[in-house]
Amino acid sequence: MIKKNQEFYNRLNQILDILLVVICYLFSSWIWLAVKQQDSVNMANINGEMLLASFIYAVTLSLLFVLIGFYETTRTRKLKWKIKIILLGTTTTFLVSSFFLYLLRLQEFSRGVFLIFYGTTVVTLCLKYFIMRKIMNRLRALGYNIKHEVVVGTGALAMQYTADIRNEQTLGINIQGYVGEKKNGLKGYFGGYDQLDRILSNPDIDEVVIALEPEEFSRIWDVVGMCEKNGVKYYIIPFYNDIIPPNPIIENVGNSKLINMRANRLENVGWATIKRVFDFFASGLGLIVLSPLLMLIALGVKLSSPGPVLFKQVRVGYRRQEFKMLKFRSMKVNSEETTAWTKDADDRRTPFGSMLRKLSLDELPQLWNVFVGDMSLVGPRPELPFFVDQFRETIPFYMVKHQVKPGITGWAQINGLRGDTNIEKRVEYDLWYIDNWSVWLDIRIMLKTVFGGMLNHETLGGKKQSSVSSEKKA
Numbered sequence: 327m328i329k330k331n332q333e334f335y336n337r338l339n340q341i342l343d344i345l346l347v348v349i350c351y352l353f354s355s356w357i358w359l360a361v362k363q364q365d366s367v368n369m370a371n372i373n374g375e376m377l378l379a380s381f382i383y384a385v386t387l388s389l390l391f392v393l394i395g396f397y398e399t400t401r402t403r404k405l406k407w408k409i410k411i412i413l414l415g416t417t418t419t420f421l422v423s424s425f426f427l428y429l430l431r432l433q434e435f436s437r438g439v440f441l442i443f444y445g446t447t448v449v450t451l452c453l454k455y456f457i458m459r460k461i462m463n464r465l466r467a468l469g470y471n472i473k474h475e476v477v478v479g480t481g482a483l484a485m486q487y488t489a490d491i492r493n494e495q496t497l498g499i500n501i502q503g504y505v506g507e508k509k510n511g512l513k514g515y516f517g518g519y520d521q522l523d524r525i526l527s528n529p530d531i532d533e534v535v536i537a538l539e540p541e542e543f544s545r546i547w548d549v550v551g552m553c554e555k556n557g558v559k560y561y562i563i564p565f566y567n568d569i570i571p572p573n574p575i576i577e578n579v580g581n582s583k584l585i586n587m588r589a590n591r592l593e594n595v596g597w598a599t600i601k602r603v604f605d606f607f608a609s610g611l612g613l614i615v616l617s618p619l620l621m622l623i624a625l626g627v628k629l630s631s632p633g634p635v636l637f638k639q640v641r642v643g644y645r646r647q648e649f650k651m652l653k654f655r656s657m658k659v660n661s662e663e664t665t666a667w668t669k670d671a672d673d674r675r676t677p678f679g680s681m682l683r684k685l686s687l688d689e690l691p692q693l694w695n696v697f698v699g700d701m702s703l704v705g706p707r708p709e710l711p712f713f714v715d716q717f718r719e720t721i722p723f724y725m726v727k728h729q730v731k732p733g734i735t736g737w738a739q740i741n742g743l744r745g746d747t748n749i750e751k752r753v754e755y756d757l758w759y760i761d762n763w764s765v766w767l768d769i770r771i772m773l774k775t776v777f778g779g780m781l782n783h784e785t786l787g788g789k790k791q792s793s794v795s796s797e798k799k800a
Contacts, residue, residue, distance in 0.1 A: 336397045340388055346450050347384035348377070354442040380443075387419045387447075393596025405459045412451045414765050418600055420444045421607060466498035473499045474530055478522065478549050479537035480506040480515070483563050487537055502531070506542070519545060526556040534560040571761065590760050592730050600765065605703050609696035616690060623687060627654050630678035636691055641708035644731045649700040651708060652691035656683045692734045704768040705733025706756035707744070721749060727756045730763070735775040737767075 355376075391397060396411050424440070465471050477484050484504060491499050503514035505522050516525050526534065534553050538545060543565060553560040564570065575586040575593060591597050613620075624635045637655040640648050656679025675683065682688040695701040701708070706727040709717070717724045738744070738755035759767070 340392070340397050343391070343451060343454075344381070344384040344388050346454065347387060347447055348380050350446040350450050351377075351380035351383075351439075351443050354439050354446055358438040358442055383419065383423060386423075387415055390415045390419060390596065390600075393599065394594070395596070405456065408455045408459075409452050410764075410766065412455070413448060414600065416444065416448050416451070418603060422603060425607065462498070463496050466496065471498055473497075473532045475499060475501050475533045475535055476503055476505060476516070476525060476531055477501055477535045477537055478505045478519075479539065479542065480504050480509045480512060481537070481539040481542070483537040483539060483565065483567060484535075486567075487535060487563060506538075519548070522549065522552045523555070526552055526558050531558055534558050535563065536560055537563040538565065540565040588726060588729065590729060591763050597763075597765075601702060601768070602699070604765075605696050606699075608703060609693045612693045613697065616693075619687075620690060623654055623682065623690070626678050627656075627682075630676045631655075631658055633658070637688075640711060641732070642711055642714045642728065643700055643708050644728060646725070646728045648711060649695070649708075651701070652694055654682055654688040654691060655679065656688045689734055696734065700731075702731040702733045704735055704771050705731050706736050706759065707739060707752075708732035717749060717753075721753055723757055724749075724753050726760065727753065730760055735771060737771060740771055740774040 391411065394411055394415065396408070396415070420440075462471060477487060484506070488501060491497065491501060501514065503516040503525075504512060505516050505519060505525060508515060508518070525531070534549075536546070536549055536553075538549070546562075550560065569587070570585070571587060571589060575589040577584045577586065586593075592601060627635045633655055635655060637653045637657075638650045639653065641651040643649050657675050679688070692701060696703055714724075736756065737759035738752045741755055743752045743755060
């Protein structure tokens, strides 16, 4: 039988991770001070404050894992996912801790120890979960830690679930049989719905998966009642399974359960915090490192034509809120700045502005928009209110892009869809990004932006697009 106190083991697992991180700190101190520098005096002087700091670090990392849902995972989570979370959480905690150590000028902490500490923490935690997964897979192959399930339903949903389980052998799930309308050739058929009470009285049944077809859904109360009567845990595959997104959110309003069909991972406070922390520190660092270049560009803009250095344009961002997006001015001051896109051949541009535009250097001031929280480094590009009012009426799902923060670069942009290009295609790419968001996808987009994605090609198939009407024809 499967353990019923899984929450206890999850908390025990969390405590073990905290202890391992503290041990990694002690090991790192020994490697760097006693072995590398042969400094036995400093090694002996590792005091309670340092141990307390390492403990706080470990607890902080653990709490970050909790926010992401790391300790609430079931056997359906892949090892690859766990390793990604460990790398992400450890790196984020390390960068934030490094920032505060530098800010507070705490000289007692050795940089060498801290770097080794980061590496050993990543390796140790990844190794721990790798070993745990291998042990569990081996036990399941030997017949231990197996979940024995009964599937209620014999239609398409039940068969789809069966095929999915067959493709995931390491989950340790064994479908013992089926209850429902008899199907010819169905292996493991236990009987009709009237046999369910007798079947569930078998103590070897761990769980029930209810996979009723739409025409059978009136039976749901009887089936659930039988599961409750026999104390058997049950899951329900709804008949609208195919339209449910990968990460739905269920909310309660009184007795009503609401399924958020447009949920995205950035609604999770843990993921949102990680993305915001990264944006904050990365944009701040970018503003500092690029400050000489920013000043040179500002001088070039000022000398190229009369007008302000920065171009402030109202855009529609997160939750349909308007904000002022910053750019280096690449054009002569004109009256079309709120109702027209720039085109490949645009007589409003200055020669210096054309160069900035070609290299996307005019976008650099948006690092400030990221720093203050109006934008993210990666996300759908924000649009002018003029175009938003048009596209919301004509382009399906257009407004969904405003459920996340807009970005300096995005999935559509690195795939050549920027500026005056096909808006339907851009929305398609933006929605794919939202539905499939991950930290690794953001990193991939940023790398592609830096290594080739900054060159601006505002043509589509070699033909210049000239207006919004061309978008509607595309």
